[in-house]
Amino acid sequence: MPIDIYAEEIVSHYEHPHNKGEITDASVSQHNYNPVCGDEMTMYLMINDGIVSDVKFKGVGCAISMATASMLTDFIKGKTLKEIEGMGINTIIDLIGIDPGPARLKCATLSLRTLKEAVFVYEHKEVDRATKEL
Secondary structure: OOHHHHHHHHHHHHHOOOOEOOOOOOOEEEEEEOOOOOOEEEEEEEEEOOEEEEEEEEEEOOHHHHHHHHHHHHHHOOOEHHHHHOOOHHHHHHHHOOOOHHHHHHHHHHHHHHHHHHHHHHOOOOOOHHHHOO
């Protein structure tokens, strides 16, 4: 796909985000922020038998961080916690269809870092180094 189509999809997800909101009885929630630009996000997960059955997010930030959260929350419904633990930067690049470059990489990975930290908290595990570096 041409970059313009990806850019249109990012703008669409930013203007009309999917899964935006809160789950009051979530299995786990996690808050995170990007200190470089000030983007903030909270992810709420419903987990049943090791599978994400529902996910919502709240946050404020740039188009890249909010659109990526919208796209990622669509993508992870029905995924196992093990599948989520294995996700990394390439997952986000494939999902959004563009390489955000070094200046916007932290914006693009904020939702993934928040999601993975939530999974580690839920599983009572220490957050791994790869996740901390997202």
